[in-house]
Amino acid sequence: MKTTKKCQFCGKPFVTRSGMQRYCSEACQTEAKRARTAQKNNLFKVSLPLMEIQHQEYLTFSKAATLMGCSRQYIYKLVATGKLKASRISNRMAIIRRADIERMLEGNPYHRVLPGSTSSPKKSVSSSLPAKKEKREKEADEVLDFYSSEEVMSLYKVRQSWLYTTAKRNRIPICRIAGKNYYSKKHIDEFFGVAVDTSNITDWLLIEEAEGLFGMKPCALRAYAYRHKIPTKREYGRTYYSKSHLDELRRTDLVNDERYYTVEQVRQIYGLSSANICHIVKVKHIEKIKVGVKNLLLRSDVERVMAEREKQP
Secondary structure, eight states: OOOEEEOTTTOOEEEOSSTTOOOSSHHHHHHHHHHHHHHHHHHHHHHHHHHHTTTOSEEOHHHHHHHHTSOHHHHHHHHHTTSSOOEEEETTEEEEEHHHHHHHHHTSOOOOOOTTOOOOOOSOSOOOHHHHHHHHHHHHHOOOOEEEHHHHHHHHTOOHHHHHHHHHHTTOOEEEETTEEEEEHHHHHHHHTTTSOGGGOOOEEEHHHHHHHHOOOHHHHHHHHHHTTOOEEEETTEEEEEHHHHHHHHOGGGTTOTTEEEHHHHHHHHOOOHHHHHHHHHHHTOOEEEETTEEEEEHHHHHHHHHHHHHOO
16 A cells, blocks of 8 residues: 655655655755755854854944844934943944943843833832832732623623723733633723713714714814813714713804804905905904804904994095
8 A cells, every 4th residue: 555645845745655755756855955954054144143242342233232132223222211321432333331231131120010000110129028018918908890891891882802902002900710801990990981970971972973063073073072071982883972061162052143253254244255354353353262163253343343444544
């Protein structure tokens, strides 16, 4: 019975002539040998720079990056922030001492940073044992309440993939128990802005509805809501804004108020261009109120200024 094997180079099946045969043809055997030789040469090329700088005391930025296993841009960042010392010899030459690199690493020991922790790592390891014990007891006394993934998804109407990615990005503490993720209740509430009780708000507007009602673009609406702390909620990937809060701040009732003219009305009544109206408002100090993208001008001030213009010879 003939034995069939898979070529270790090209992957095609072939009938073997002996039990030790690994390649389907002499061409594959030659190419495999050439690939092994190239791999050895590449390994030598990679290790050659490390061998050259092994006994060097003064390093360029590129060699320092090779020694630390990082990019040259990161070395520039360390020097710019003052964490690593460097000496400039000329306009095109700067060097770093190996001793300065080792001193920087010794002065910055590793400290584990937990997600969501705002405490900065210790700068010195020479701290007393009672202080360490007191800090551990304080951290142990802090008990965090957690939401399950299902609770967060049903409460805030978000998807599970979006929830996990957002929690990682914003460093929200996650606890994994029996294959399920639990999220810190305090951090989740802070992230979604539950400082305002949204259960009492009945009227909500989508971005498209608010854009048509207030004449604001989506990016401007988001910035305005963040700046004025307007309650928002997110359900199934869509954002809703409180209509009552927007009405109170945007004062949409002034658009239909007879005490005010819009710029378009002033253009039609007095035959002026928008540039002329802007100049007159600025020079004559006409009261102006901005509602969305519309500028409302006080009617009495406009009529007074126009009457003065007509009296002029």
